[in-house]
Amino acid sequence: MKDKFSLIHKISAFLMIFAMVAPFFTVSVTAQMMQKTSTKSLTEEQKVRHVLNRLGFGARPGDVEKVKAMGLKKYIEQQLNPSSINDAAAEAKVKNLDVLKLSNEELFAKYPAQKAVLQIVARENGLTKGDLAQLKAKNKNKGDEMSKDNGAMMADGKDKEKDAAQMSDIDRRKFQQEVAEIYQKYELGRPQQITQQLAASRIMRAVYSERQLQEQMVDFWTNHFNVYANKSATKWFLPEYDRDVIRPNALGNFKDLLLATAKSPAMLYYLDNFQSVSPNMQMNAGRGGNERNRQMQSGQPNPQRREQIKQRYGLNDAELDARLKQNQQRQKQGQKMKRGINENYAREIMELHTLGVDGGYTQKDIGEVARAFTGWTIIDPRGYRNAAAKMENDDQNKRGNRLARLMGLPEDAQSGTFYFNERAHDGGEKIILGQKVNEGGIKDGLKVIDILVNNPATAKFIARKLAVKFVSDNPSDALVGRVAEAFHNSKGDIKTTLRALFTDKEFYTAQNYRAKIKTPFELVVSAIRTVGADTNGGQVQAMLVKMGEPLYGYIAPTGYPDVAEDWVNTGALLERMNFAVALVSNRIRGTRVDLSKFQAANKQEILNKAIGGILDGEISPNTKAMLLKQIDQPLIEPKLDDTGEAMVENTSMQVGQGGKRNRQNRQAQLLPPSGNPEVFKAVGLILGSPDFQRQ
């Protein structure tokens, strides 16, 4: 009786398992049919390619042979220990990008925002604050034709202020020119160059670095701990974020990485924690306020001070009185507006950085974690405002110095660095995920990080995300479990965790081979690598914008998604194909490719060479048949097929005179500069084929 029961039990268990496995089975059969491999395991050479594709950004010419000679195991071990790999060539490529070396304070000074630079313009021209406000307003008004209309409408206007608010195109250009001259005069850079240079460095390193896994992990963690460059001051903190937070910890310990992000001005700013203060904090109570401030606050500065202010801001008595009254009102309002706890970082550190959304925390936990992180802030977080003043005259950075004194900082405290402000910290006891946190001061936050890293939900969450990145959009629970165990047992050692992943049999199954859709970043880097192109990273970021993955350009803290469904849509596919065309026709500024190595005696051989060199000869029969057919089509004559589409297309091209001229101009500009157009077509089509979108 007992035996019988257990037999039924076994059968039903077997059926259940089969039902779970069956979908995989079907997929794997399709994948195998496509690749014409009859066995379930990969060949040694396929394993090498798989590792080069997944641990890195695909093979460069000669890479497969190199790894084969070295042995796969040794290669993986080397990649897990990047410092053991000489990377002088990649470092040489990025050595001229100065933002990579500058501190946040130096970046504030060297790449100030336009509004900071405007203060110099104002001071040099003896302008008042009011003038400056108008100047800014004028520049902001960018309506295309409207300013002209208004110019005419306003001709009889008498109101000087309204008149001044209009600005013709010429004025605006002149204004922009003057601003540009200031930047030049002081040898300054525009703030957007920070992101541009950093993105270029990421692209170049991914292309040239021998430490391929390191670059993949930098991409992974940068996305995991996503910050958005264009949230006001965040961009000034990015080079430090890449250099001092992500890179040193990319293959280190997860706890160190988490702590580094928690203290990083980039994260503190992006998720608002720098503003999060204990509601009990007393602002300026009894300290720092000097006689002058008190006078201003009371609305009655002494006569001498009145004269000073009038002169400085170009006001008359009535205007000054109005301003003082307004100041008072604002202060009253300010007192009503409470500064206090901001929960954003607390929520995301649990939902996105550690436990995952189903990680078992409550809204109460969020509030408690937020309390623990009060006081984790940034010294002079918008340093670019002071930078210009400081640059012009070191003594002018009075506001910053006063602030530093107020906060009890040393004289040499640097703008844009982490600072724990004890006075803003909520020192009370907290209960987080059932554990008491009562360490006091900065140790409260450190304890929270401890609790989160050691929670099993974190191990599982990170393991799953890594498995999706490196193995498949749908990794098995068993695989995730094995990797999570490695994470947990090693106390968050990233190397150990990855080793478990890269030695797991599921990593090498046929169904996962050339199955994952490349992200746009992986696509551009792998394309540049496979054709051996040379790049300074420059315009590549612009291509990533079009394909939907600008680096440091994702608004939400979730980071970019990492599964096919989110990358595959008509608009994005078209841009992927256009990228391939732009690359092979040398139309990407700063990126040059020489396709002569694909040159051959005839079209067929060109195609075979390209298929061999780019896809290792592994191409779906369908794509291959189509390529063979397409390569025989004439290059210039319009395509004529039996649908009649070409006829319509051709007719419509002739309709618009202006359109036609534009098109011709564009065509002249877009011809491939040299080389065999057949090669251009073959390589372009392969890089834009479905087969090359997979890895």
Place this chain on the structure above:
Amino acid sequence: MDRRYFLKSSGIGLASFGLMSVAPNFLHQFANAQTLTGSYGKKKVLITIFQRGAVDGLNMVVPYGESEYYDLRRTIAIPKPNQTDGAINLDGFFGLHPSLKPFESFWKNKQLAIVHSAGSPDNTRSHFDAQDYMESATPGVKSTKDGWLNRVLQTKVEKDASPFRAVALNQQIPRSLMGRAPTIAMTNLTDFAINAGAYTSSVQGGFEGIWQQKATDSLGDTGKETFEAVNFLKRANPAQYKTNNGAQYPNSQLGRSLLQIAQLIKAGVGLEVAFAETGGWDTHSGEGGARGQLANLLRDFGQSIAALAADLGKQMDDVVILTMSEFGRTARENGTRGTDHGHANAMFVLGNSVKGGKVYGDWKGLKSDQLNEGRDLAVTTDFRDVFGEVAYKHLGNKNLDKIFPNYSANTGKFRGFLG
């Protein structure tokens, strides 16, 4: 999944692109037949316009009936109606900024409704956060992956959905449209093509061939569809567009965006949700009153939207235009004759199905104790209830709980600007 939209509907809309004169006869007839009887032409369309930077709602839709308005705004107030540069009277209490003159006839024809004092329950005064919250429609929650418009599409599954179902006239897909449902972002319709210079035909032909293969995953279908879309648009020849009813779009970013949205609608490409945006509304200084900085921006705004509505004509039966901005501005003008970041704002809803000619929403007033934190117009309508009403009544998507997670959206909260 069968999404072969264009095989079924190709031919629709050729007329609207001015191609009829050169199109072969059979196409001519087909296009005519489709224009008259095609069901895609009847598709409901929502066009959202984001005024980035926080427009000053109190000078856009002016509460001239409040004496406090004139106390708070000494230099930038819009004079009462019938005065020089005065507001355009709406209902005896509110008036339009004079730059919005093009809206007047829509108001009188009851096609234009206004929701005033609308906004977010979250008090942030950060442009970034407020835009994020509005576009994700989850105030206070940053980690929401998708935008509200994308969730509208996700929760209304369409067989044969067009690749042009959701289009943003933008370089990048805006937060509102981010998410799983396919969307297209482009700044120019003519750029939606393979671009290989003199070799374009040949290279496009090549790509079309290799992407025709039998799909083993989502790539194959999407590839096929991409070229159906490209070819459809190419045949439609957007460069040859002619506007209807004498509509004149300003040559501004917004004007160009809306013109192209009109093209897509008239071409019957299956557009359901369109997104456009306009910037420069952050008027901290020198805002101006009836003339000046804000007046210029509003003139472009008004002319662009009016041109779109005029151009679409009868098709406005199926179109609703909805405008939004992340928050309003301080009730009191500041020391530099501008306004700072505030709270509630005004939203426009325009379309033939709109119960227009009315300002919706409760009005609390501008007295110090009526204002939010003593400084801004208080929110009396959650912006999600405005979004919700448009999604529910216009697009017929009743999944309010999925579109607005963690919010008890229900039809009872609707303001009733749609029938």
